[in-house]
Amino acid sequence: VADDVNCREASRLLSVAYERKLSPRELEALQAHLDECLMCRNFESQLNFLHQASERFRTKD
């Protein structure tokens, strides 16, 4: 059974996933939360957008 995570913990995991690999347990808990939380799914895509924007910020010529 996956650990329950709240939005605060889910957003932290989404962010830290850019720095290290999440454990299977963390991934499972995160996925379970995302399945039910639109707000955190939005946050996930916004982080992704931020990441891409940073990349463009560096490589823009």
Place this chain on the structure above:
Amino acid sequence: MPPPAPTTDPRFAEIEGHRPYLLRYALAQLRDGQQAEEAVQEALVAALESIGSFGGKSSLRTWLTSILRFKVIDLQRRVVAERVNVEFDEGAQSEDDDWLDDLIAFERCLDRLPPAGGRVFFKREVIGEDTETICKDEGISSSNCWVILHRSRIALRACLEKSWFGKDADGGG
């Protein structure tokens, strides 16, 4: 009063001796020879001006590198800002306009982060340095670094909400 001529400082030769190393360091970050030399030059001038504050607790090279590091980041920001201004002058149009607006909003939001957060985020996401290097340079633990990055992302997301995510968000609408 102009600063004293560098050659009169007894440590000038010693500082100057680190130039090749500093240049290599700047080049690794900037990947542009001219910009790297510019950053090194600015760092060496700044070092000579503030040599009095160098306490000798770290090696001279470490001290010089820490000055250079800020010059490099400064320069990277300046280059982007100049580019934005040029494109403004030329009246850049069409699809690039959106991205230009985004770039300006992004820079403004970066500037509004706390200094440490802005620096760490810039190094991690914009320069693309690995977390380990950043931790070492900033003298923080990796978990502390992750916390800083997470807070910065949250602050940036909030700051950019209006200019970016608000534009085409249809959530709840």
